[in-house]
Amino acid sequence: MNRSSNEKKVSDVVLPRILHYLRVIQQLARSNMTTISSEELSKIANISAFQIRKDLANFGKFGQPGTGYDVSNLKRYLLDVIGTKEMCNIGLVGVGNLGSALLNYKGFDEEGLQFVAAFDKEESKIGKLCGNVIVEHINNLKESVQKNNVHIGIIAVSANNAQMVADKLIEAGIFSILNFAPTIVSTPKEITVRDVDLSNELKALRYFTAVNK
Amino acid sequence: MNRSSNEKKVSDVVLPRILHYLRVIQQLARSNMTTISSEELSKIANISAFQIRKDLANFGKFGQPGTGYDVSNLKRYLLDVIGTKEMCNIGLVGVGNLGSALLNYKGFDEEGLQFVAAFDKEESKIGKLCGNVIVEHINNLKESVQKNNVHIGIIAVSANNAQMVADKLIEAGIFSILNFAPTIVSTPKEITVRDVDLSNELKALRYFTAVNK
Structure with a gap:
């Protein structure tokens, strides 16, 4: 249960949103979507695009202006953030x-x-x-x-x-x-x-x- | 499903805490406690006393300096805030x-x-x-x-x-x-x-x- 890959602590307030984004992104990945803009993500997740950009900006640069987020990179990163590698x-x-x-x-x-x-x-x-x-x-x-x-x-x-x-x-x-x-x-x-x-x-x-x- | 007694809108962020306070207060009422300080409430609810005072201050004056909150008044008020009168x-x-x-x-x-x-x-x-x-x-x-x-x-x-x-x-x-x-x-x-x-x-x-x- 040790977290070695990412020690940055997500707050109790942000974590539920991170888990919610992960749920959405996993669903998009299953539908074979490759990129998504924060506006589209906002509509699906029902969280403002501003909030999404702010939350995800805490973990480095994911969004490309004009093309949006790379779905598989974002999924991998979110999984890493919340540390689901170990049973x-x-x-x-x-x-x-x-x-x-x-x-x-x-x-x-x-x-x-x-x-x-x-x-x-x-x-x-x-x-x-x-x-x-x-x-x-x-x-x-x-x-x-x-x-x-x-x-x-x-x-x-x-x-x-x-x-x-x-x-x-x-x-x-x-x-x-x-x-x-x-x-x-x-x-x-x-x-x-x-x-x-x-x-x-x-x-x-x-x-x-x-x-x- | 109309709310007539209290139209003040509790935000999506505060409401879970209000419901949590209500759970604690109902439990205290069942144990026949009559008053509780924000510090005691803080320990039981596992939310800072500062946050509790801030959340409850939004709904008017409940706490008496030195004696704390009146359990039955607070319970009645919280129930009123979240409007549980109608089925x-x-x-x-x-x-x-x-x-x-x-x-x-x-x-x-x-x-x-x-x-x-x-x-x-x-x-x-x-x-x-x-x-x-x-x-x-x-x-x-x-x-x-x-x-x-x-x-x-x-x-x-x-x-x-x-x-x-x-x-x-x-x-x-x-x-x-x-x-x-x-x-x-x-x-x-x-x-x-x-x-x-x-x-x-x-x-x-x-x-x-x-x-x-």
Whole structure:
């Protein structure tokens, strides 16, 4: 998980846009487009051309006046910036509907992300194959996380159990947590937690819908 | 979906923080806390106290020097800002693992969000109850969206089918789309699309993990 090729730190604010550009550029590359102007990119990505030029200018000179960005160069560079060369091992806790959906999601592998372990407390789920992993009892978490060299822990349990799971992940040596439980987990400073709050996404959408009407 | 009580527009940048504060404040209210300082709020929310004071100052005076924010007042005000008084009707397309997980998610109702329709193209799924709705054939989408007064459409199909589904939702009169497919959908300007890209969340987490190590 070391970053050797590019140590320049992208801020928390810019990174989501970089990932969004990468998504667009990967799609363009699949459609065999070779160049794209910042204006065209702006339309597809729904981000202003000014913002795009500013964000990409931080990483050196890509755009050619008059011809635009070279799609394959830009793709290679963005992939390098966010460092997807090494596989990242993921462990998931909570094999309910959402957990199963994540374990079965097809798009992670090609992005250098792989599930290597999954945990639940319900006996009926233990030993079952879900996606590419066999569900283990949560009591095995520490041992399994260390054995499988898990880098990122995903919390997909209910709000009530999220803090307990976060504590177990941290105790097992995990520094990075993606939390899907609709609650805030308390963690020491050195732990990075990202919350994916699905109802907040809907609320944000509703807010903008209501405002725009 | 009209906003009468508070027409002040929260920006796209600030809104996720407002929703995050609301999540924290709701949690504090459930724990029967009555007041909280911006410093304590900062620790729990993992956002600087300066940023919190700045964000909340936009909405009038809440904090009392020395005593902090009144939890129940702040909760009521934040709920008012994001306008959760009216129920928002949601229609979902794609009843796979992720779609089922969303339909069965317990937390939406109390947030004023409710699923009123779900669609799939697979005959085996049509007519089955999932969460609180009966899955309909995607060919019924337009009729059902209008009959059920759907405000927000969720795309939970594969990347290949996402554009087709977006087109159908828009044709049915939907202006707000939450897209879980790992692809960019093209829509007219008046349509609001929010992308939830789960692999981007993991990539962001990996990026920060790698940088911090």
